[in-house]
Amino acid sequence: MFFVSYVWLHNQIHAVISECVKTHNQALNKLKRQGGAIIQNEHKDNTLGSVIVNGKKSVWPLTKSEGLKANG
Structure with missing residues (x-):
């Protein structure tokens, strides 16, 4: 499980994503x-999200535990 919050600050929206x-x-x-x-x-x-890495969209584990499972 992870936590997601959006904060309005200095005319921008900031995303805060944490596991703790x-x-x-x-x-x-x-x-x-x-x-x-x-x-x-x-x-x-726990779900998979997507991120842009070097201009390419790819699926990325959003939690440490998922990343460890994917890497063996």
Whole structure:
């Protein structure tokens, strides 16, 4: 499971993605102290996401445990 939050700060949306609640809350608190506003919070079960790497879209494990399983 991982946590995803979106924070509005300095006319930009910042995404915070974490596996640990404590780390996630620390990052959110830091952004809020800088004047950010949380616009969305959610948690997701372990799923695969996609990222752009060197201009190519590829499936990427979003959690450490999935990455370790994929690598053997």
